[in-house]
Amino acid sequence: MPIGIIVNALSVVVGGIIGTMAGGRLTREFKEQINMIFGCCSIAMGVSSIVLMQNMPAVVFSVITGTAIGLAVKLGDKVNSGGRAMQRFISKFIKNANSGISEKEFEETLVTVIVLFCASGTGIYGAIVAGMTGDNSILIAKSILDLFTAVIFACILGGVVSVIAVPQFLIFFVLFLCAGFIFPMTTDTMIADFKACGGFLMLATGFRMLKLRMFPTADMILAMVLVMPVSWLWTGFILPIVS
16 A cells, blocks of 8 residues: 555645645745745755765766756656646646746746656655555655645645646656565665765755756656666676776
């Protein structure tokens, strides 16, 4: 039973609803200030994951190569299109709490939220652990942060934040089902490098939230797919040669 995944998805739904209802009552200054705090938290979570890295060349190679492939296939544009489609659908039922937001700012913020909820190393790893061992503690801990994050972002983006729970649930549920095949093939080193790769995404997401640099976080998602096999190849074949 994917209890952790259900709880995580519900935290995004509930947070999105609360934020949509409360958006008009909160000042723009409050939203901007609290968003800075979430950006700071995202950076801290990213750094704490990056320090777990075991094979720096493998992780760096995965991040660069995965991002390059993502840019080449325009993955970020596809995520943008999906976000706009979700917003058009939800706007039929729920009016955007902040109609004054520019289209560009809306899209940039939405991509940040989608990556934060659906592609974080913590969430992906938590779904795999839950599927393999039944331990839902990682996803439940993530749900607490996601609840408050969804509230704040829904104040800015409106009800579309709640809809992000759908792709989030589907992605994590697929990983949950596949965990029985994936987890036995992993090693502690591969898991550590996987978390470190997710840390790079969280770090880039934090910079986006703070609006310091608009990293192509959606295009970076493919790095999460590459990092485990690259880490395995590096540890098993390349490292013995170079050392």
